[in-house]
Amino acid sequence: MLLRTLFEHIEDWFDVVFGAKWNPFYQLGALGWFYYWIVVISGFYLYIFFDTGVTQAYQSLEYLTHEQWYAGGIMRSLHRYASDALVVMMIVHLLREFAMDRFRSPRWFAWFTGVPMLWLVFAAGISGYWMVWDQLAQYIAITTAEFLDAVPLFGEAIARNFLTDAKLSGRFFTLMVFVHIALPLFLLFVMWIHIQRHATPKVNPPKELAIATLSMLLILSFIKPALSQAPADLSIVPTTVNLDWFYMPIYPIMNNVSGLTVLIALIVATLLLMMVPWMPPGKRVPVAVVHLDNCNGCSRCAADCPFSAIDMAPRSDGSAYKLEAVVDANHCVSCGICVGSCPTATPFRTKSELSPGIELPEDKIKELREKTVAASSKLTGDDRVIVYGCQNSLDPSKMADAKVGVVTMPCIGMLPPSFIDFVLSKKLAEGVFLTGCRQGDCGYRLGIKWTDARLAGQRDPRIRKRVNQDRIGKYWAGMTRRKEFFKELTAFRLRLNKLDSAQLEDQNKTNNSSEKDNAQV
Amino acid sequence: MLKFSRLIGQLVSFILFGLMLGSFSNSPRYTYHDPEMALIMVSFSHSSERKEECRRFSPEELADLAANMRRPMDCKRERVPVYIEVMLDGENLLSKSYNPTGLAKDGSASIYERILVEPGQHQLIVKLRDSGRVEGFDYKSDTVINIEPKELFVIDFRKELGGFYFL
Ligand code: HEM
Ligand code: SF4
Ligand code: SF4
Numbered sequence: 001m002l003l004r005t006l007f008e009h010i011e012d013w014f015d016v017v018f019g020a021k022w023n024p025f026y027q028l029g030a031l032g033w034f035y036y037w038i039v040v041i042s043g044f045y046l047y048i049f050f051d052t053g054v055t056q057a058y059q060s061l062e063y064l065t066h067e068q069w070y071a072g073g074i075m076r077s078l079h080r081y082a083s084d085a086l087v088v089m090m091i092v093h094l095l096r097e098f099a100m101d102r103f104r105s106p107r108w109f110a111w112f113t114g115v116p117m118l119w120l121v122f123a124a125g126i127s128g129y130w131m132v133w134d135q136l137a138q139y140i141a142i143t144t145a146e147f148l149d150a151v152p153l154f155g156e157a158i159a160r161n162f163l164t165d166a167k168l169s170g171r172f173f174t175l176m177v178f179v180h181i182a183l184p185l186f187l188l189f190v191m192w193i194h195i196q197r198h199a200t201p202k203v204n205p206p207k208e209l210a211i212a213t214l215s216m217l218l219i220l221s222f223i224k225p226a227l228s229q230a231p232a233d234l235s236i237v238p239t240t241v242n243l244d245w246f247y248m249p250i251y252p253i254m255n256n257v258s259g260l261t262v263l264i265a266l267i268v269a270t271l272l273l274m275m276v277p278w279m280p281p282g283k284r285v286p287v288a289v290v291h292l293d294n295c296n297g298c299s300r301c302a303a304d305c306p307f308s309a310i311d312m313a314p315r316s317d318g319s320a321y322k323l324e325a326v327v328d329a330n331h332c333v334s335c336g337i338c339v340g341s342c343p344t345a346t347p348f349r350t351k352s353e354l355s356p357g358i359e360l361p362e363d364k365i366k367e368l369r370e371k372t373v374a375a376s377s378k379l380t381g382d383d384r385v386i387v388y389g390c391q392n393s394l395d396p397s398k399m400a401d402a403k404v405g406v407v408t409m410p411c412i413g414m415l416p417p418s419f420i421d422f423v424l425s426k427k428l429a430e431g432v433f434l435t436g437c438r439q440g441d442c443g444y445r446l447g448i449k450w451t452d453a454r455l456a457g458q459r460d461p462r463i464r465k466r467v468n469q470d471r472i473g474k475y476w477a478g479m480t481r482r483k484e485f486f487k488e489l490t491a492f493r494l495r496l497n498k499l500d501s502a503q504l505e506d507q508n509k510t511n512n513s514s515e516k517d518n519a520q521v
Numbered sequence: 522m523l524k525f526s527r528l529i530g531q532l533v534s535f536i537l538f539g540l541m542l543g544s545f546s547n548s549p550r551y552t553y554h555d556p557e558m559a560l561i562m563v564s565f566s567h568s569s570e571r572k573e574e575c576r577r578f579s580p581e582e583l584a585d586l587a588a589n590m591r592r593p594m595d596c597k598r599e600r601v602p603v604y605i606e607v608m609l610d611g612e613n614l615l616s617k618s619y620n621p622t623g624l625a626k627d628g629s630a631s632i633y634e635r636i637l638v639e640p641g642q643h644q645l646i647v648k649l650r651d652s653g654r655v656e657g658f659d660y661k662s663d664t665v666i667n668i669e670p671k672e673l674f675v676i677d678f679r680k681e682l683g684g685f686y687f688l
Binding site: 014016017018019024080081084085088139143146149157159160163164212213216217219220223224226234235236237238239240241242243244245246251252255 | 545564
């Protein structure tokens with residue numbers, strides 16, 4: 001909770017500077033993909049010129065760095081710095097997903113598949129530094145080999161290969177190149193798996209952010225090109241090395257603690273990290289349920305579900321519709337966004353049993369309507385507002401008073417737009433105000449995006465034309481922006497008051513003129 | 522005005538990020554090995570002698586063995602530990618036993634030791650015992666070495682080459 005508040009405060013600041021759309025914190029996964037592609041492209045260029053031989057390896061990189069600084073040198077620097085940025089992104093992303101609680105058991109998949117990526121990224125980076133065969137590489141080789149020798153798996157001590165130049169063979173470099181290409185390829189595969197449970201995953205950062213990031217990396221590459229350290233010489237012990245601390249923070253530890261201890265610590269840490277989604281397991285809230293007698297197979301829920309949990313299947317109940325929605329209980333995180341998308345989830349239906357095509361057993365649409373009516377009944381005055389909020393951000397139920405009725409649901413994306421129409425046309429309140437997570441970072445990924453699009457008439461179910469948009473307010477507050485939320489709510493109420501007095505005047509005018517008309521007659 | 526300060530804020534963020542990448546990608550330096558010191562590495566693997574010498578089966582014993590298991594000699598596979606001593610200018614720097622590897626303790630023992638030493642001229646004596654004897658050594662080497670700071674001096678051992686040799 002503390003971590004989440006910390007993140008939100010930092011991100012609020014970035015929201016001010018970058019705007020919600022470009023806030024890098026909302027784009028960490030996408031930035032990771034972007035850095036990955038930079039690394040692959042620059043790596044491909046380096047590979048063309050890289051020579052695999054005990055002395056040639058170093059020389060070929062020296063050639064690139066110095067003779068061809070304008071291309072090869074830049075590529076080399078980009079390769080290094082984008083790899084470093086990938087580590088930064090990955091660690092912040094991990095912490096953030098942890099802080100935001102987006103990994104508990106129903107959402108375990110991305111977390112679980114994220115853990116092996118840590119190993120792959122680190123191993124790929126270290127094998128890269130190894131290929132340079134400078135003193136840093138020599139240091140890495142010795143330390144890694146001594147570490148691996150602690151594993152009882154390998155019979156012959158690997159470290160012995162790095163005692164004298166005579167024992168080192170070019171074959172070894174070929175192996176390293178292979179490892180350094182195979183690991184990132186495998187990483188790509190796992191990255192792809194990682195986002196399998198996300199509908200429309202964010203794998204590309206906004207263009208402007210991408211350009212700015214790339215420019216920063218390019219400038220850095222010009223100012224501080226990536227260089228090799230002195231060439232490796234196995235008859236001399238590497239003394240002081242410039243570690244890449246993004247990739248090698250554990251190397252000094254490996255020098256001072258027995259290999260077996262480090263190994264056990266790493267394995268335990270990895271296993272613990274993998275088990276995090278189940279420590280303790282998330283509440284297993286009942287998943288969305290389809291009521292076939294009300295589902296017309298329109299596919300909107302499948303299109304809107306952020307977790308790819310709905311498939312459209314051939315009809316199983318002999319109805320005339322072709323398709324029906326089927327919820328995959330293992331993927332569903334009970335956000336209710338599908339309910340907000342279903343055209344049958346409308347409070348206007350008069351059927352005694354109000355059950356839409358799809359809904360959450362613990363937050364039924366019928367109850368949502370009842371709660372709305374109940375909240376309205378407590379309100380007095382002529383500027384009553386119903387606030388619909390989500391249970392993931394600041395708790396709006398605390399602000400309920402004589403003029404504000406509050407109804408919450410798991411995600412604001414669960415609110416069918418017809419509810420707004422319902423409130424206004426049935427005169428349950430003079431205005432409807434929506435709130436939820438911060439714009440650009442919905443706890444259920446797409447709830448805010450779909451809500452905005454539905455209200456703007458860009459996505460089904462659209463809000464009816466007859467609804468006066470001036471009577472709808474919204475502020476995406478998150479956890480931290482309580483003050484701003486109240487400011488916006490007050491401003492909204494002011495607008496409502498103005499609107500009402502203007503309408504009153506209008507009415508008076510028309511009334512007056514009709515009186516005049518009457519008088520004339 | 523707001524737009525301008527936002528731009529500055531973005532610029533500052535990127536510069537800070539760039540600075541972070543640029544600096545921690547190769548600093549601060551880490552001292553792995555004191556540049557004033559030299560390093561002696563004792564590193565080799567060696568198969569010691571068997572714990573028990575092979576013994577010729579007696580005809581009765583041979584008859585008792587299953588037909589496919591009959592062989593003239595009975596050899597227990599377990600080997601003795603390898604014991605090593607390293608002395609530099611009369612000072613004992615290493616005296617340690619290394620157990621043979623493998624479940625049956627029949628593999629070679631693996632030795633990998635790092636010994637930090639002052640550079641300069643030294644008298645180096647290395648001794649190795651790989652037989653069942655209790656006292657004395659099976660191999661011994663006594664040399665004068667001259668090592669420079671940062672130099673890596675490797676003590677290797679190969680039975681076929683007559684014992685210790687240095688790199
Ligand atoms: C190379 C490194 C990584 C890349 C490129 C990456 C990329 C991504 C992307 C693109 C998303 C989807 C964002 C969205 O569309 O909403 C995502 C989500 C996620 N990632 Fe990663 N990721 C990486 C590493 C990790 C690691 C190390 C962990 C944690 C162990 C992790 C945990 C998660 C979680 C929990 C989610 C959110 C799942 C949800 O919303 O239910 N990722 N990642
Ligand atoms: S509740 Fe959320 S995750 Fe489950 S099916 Fe509906 S939209 Fe998908
Ligand atoms: S949105 Fe509603 S009606 Fe359409 S397929 Fe889904 S459950 Fe059926």
